[in-house]
Amino acid sequence: MRLRVFFCLLCWLGLTPAQAAESPRVLTTIKPLQQIAAAVMHGIDNPGLLMEPGASPHTYALRPSDRLALAQAERIYWIGPELELFLEDILERQNNAVALLHVPKMAVREQLQSHNFQPEQKSTTSKQEHSDHHNHGSLDAHIWLSPTNARIVARKMAADLSELYPQQIDLLQSNLATFEQRLTAMDTALQARLAPLKDKPYFVFHDGYGYFEDYYGVRPWGIFSLSHEVQPGARHVNLLRQQLQTAGPSCVFTEPQFTPRLVNSLTQGLPVSIGVLDPLGDAIDIGPEGYALTIEAIAGTLADCLETL
Incomplete structure (x- = not known):
């Protein structure tokens, strides 16, 4: 009976048993x-990815x-409903999902709440350890862009x-140590390159x-939009x-997941150089060095442009 229900589910989803086995x-x-x-x-197993490259968690x-x-x-x-809100209703019914934004000791920051800000205010944004008392959207969900938080996620x-x-505990710990060593080496190089910029x-x-x-101690002079859901008004x-x-x-x-029409309109006729930052690392391999390569790509794109000014 259970097998029949499973096959009925596959038929309803339009999938074959082979696809389900994957x-x-x-x-x-x-x-x-x-x-x-x-x-x-x-060396143990391959993690799957829900959202295909090019997709945005804001609109998926x-x-x-x-x-x-x-x-x-x-x-x-x-990450949690602050980023993948479309999953909240589904995952709250499952006990096998880990919302990483809310694990203990995660250093989180508040998302900017108003378009009326000056660039220097960003440097005073407070960090805090996770509290269970939060509102969706009040915390910055992009935790993976901090190497410190990446270590917490990996641990x-x-x-x-x-x-x-359970048979691979030693290898899991060895892989964790290798990951942290890789981040330390990456961090040394990136700190040295970004410091003068x-x-x-x-x-x-x-x-x-x-x-x-x-x-890394760098600060933008302006932000076009506080989020992908909130478009800037005429005053901003x-x-x-x-x-x-x-x-x-x-x-x-700009970013590869979104059309840069607003940026092109704002910068027309001005002496600016336009680059593309990819916070999701869509073009980067998923191998053991993938995360470090994503952060290096962001830092490299930033530095390549700023070094020409």
């Missing part, structure tokens, strides 16, 4: 989490195959996955890089245009 034991929602999991699980709609993968996964790692995964892979003017597409900026657009004019030669960074 569902991973460990499922991550976004690419950076998959990269961290791949480093921790290297679940497919039938996604629902089956969620149902069959033994462990699901997501959580290594400890958590020991339940799924801290006062260079740049602008970003949305308020999504606060953890990276806090960690005029303010940004004035800031760009005042900055003179500067760098403006």
